[in-house]
Amino acid sequence: MIAPRNTSPVKGSTVLWIAAGFLLLVFGGLLIAELTPLLFPPQASAQAQQVDDLFKFLLAVGAAIFLLVQGVLVVAVVRFRARRGDRSDGAPMHGNTTLEVVWTLIPAVIVLVITIYSFQVWVNTTAARADEQTVRATGARFVWSFAYNDPVNNITINSKELHTYVGQPVRMEMSTDDSQHAFWIPAMRIKQDLLPGRTTEVRFTPTRAGSYPIVCAELCGSGHGQMRATIVVHPDEATYLSWFDDAVNTALNPPADPVERGRALLAAGVYPCSGCHVLDDLGWQGITGPSLNGVGDRAGRRVPGETAEEYLDRSIYFPGEYLVPGFGNLMPQFQPNDPNAPNYMPPDDHFAIVAYLCTLTASGESACDLDNLERIVSEYR
Ligand code: CUA
Numbered sequence: 001m002i003a004p005r006n007t008s009p010v011k012g013s014t015v016l017w018i019a020a021g022f023l024l025l026v027f028g029g030l031l032i033a034e035l036t037p038l039l040f041p042p043q044a045s046a047q048a049q050q051v052d053d054l055f056k057f058l059l060a061v062g063a064a065i066f067l068l069v070q071g072v073l074v075v076a077v078v079r080f081r082a083r084r085g086d087r088s089d090g091a092p093m094h095g096n097t098t099l100e101v102v103w104t105l106i107p108a109v110i111v112l113v114i115t116i117y118s119f120q121v122w123v124n125t126t127a128a129r130a131d132e133q134t135v136r137a138t139g140a141r142f143v144w145s146f147a148y149n150d151p152v153n154n155i156t157i158n159s160k161e162l163h164t165y166v167g168q169p170v171r172m173e174m175s176t177d178d179s180q181h182a183f184w185i186p187a188m189r190i191k192q193d194l195l196p197g198r199t200t201e202v203r204f205t206p207t208r209a210g211s212y213p214i215v216c217a218e219l220c221g222s223g224h225g226q227m228r229a230t231i232v233v234h235p236d237e238a239t240y241l242s243w244f245d246d247a248v249n250t251a252l253n254p255p256a257d258p259v260e261r262g263r264a265l266l267a268a269g270v271y272p273c274s275g276c277h278v279l280d281d282l283g284w285q286g287i288t289g290p291s292l293n294g295v296g297d298r299a300g301r302r303v304p305g306e307t308a309e310e311y312l313d314r315s316i317y318f319p320g321e322y323l324v325p326g327f328g329n330l331m332p333q334f335q336p337n338d339p340n341a342p343n344y345m346p347p348d349d350h351f352a353i354v355a356y357l358c359t360l361t362a363s364g365e366s367a368c369d370l371d372n373l374e375r376i377v378s379e380y381r
Contacts, residue, residue, distance in 0.1 A: 029064030129169035139181030142223030143275030160269035262356030
């Protein structure tokens, strides 16, 4: 006697439907994973390739699950909808162990694979490289500045742009003067927060020459949207060195004229002024502070009895006492006499910067008495 079979045979057409559905999911997932990266910025670093591959994998898995869930929903709505006049309840159903094991195991395996894969990418992209170049980045509301060590002359080179070259591993050493910021270079596929009181780091190796945007990705105040800078990736070491040597030369031979020197200091981004002020002469477009265009003309008229140089001197060291109507108390106080203060501005720099601001007049003539300015500043020395 043959024992009666207790399973009903699965219909061939059902198997076909499931197979077709599965193929559709795989194909749809791969299609979305291949098409979406067309919207990405160029891959300009060694890290970018790995990050994008991981992202594609996540996209494929996510898209397949999305299509599965939406597909089942559509099939259920169409096939199992209540027919006209059918007011009965659906059949009562209770757990299906096989189904539950399957829908627990598959996601568990997917999550495990993602964990191992992404950990491997993280280890690879953050690993220290031999001969890496360290560049210090400072975030301040609302501007980036970069500093290079010149071991030969034992000086620091400041720049508003980040410079490096193809194939040179870079290690960013980052700190913030005020709130939290996030250093993001979309083309390099790297992003790292800057945290008050801590130094954070991030690494990348450029693989493509060109200029790419650096963006602040952490809401840090009203000028956050303008906190951008540029990374210049030179095609080779020689081109990079010619930029670097120029910068060293400028730093070693500051202009003798204090006005020129003050302008150079501001242009190099040694102080974070460009993040907040408009200044056509240097191409600044900050919005959170008063415009500096023509400030020399206004300086002598703002406070009765105060000369232009006194006004400019004090509004840099004591900005809270010199608020321009319509603007908040956002400017850091640049410390004149404490070299360890986070916003220390040495008296020589201060003198040069004020001397330059004095020349921002309609006529181009200085609005200040520089001898008097020297007397004021000498009190800080
Ligand atoms: Cu700095 Cu947003």
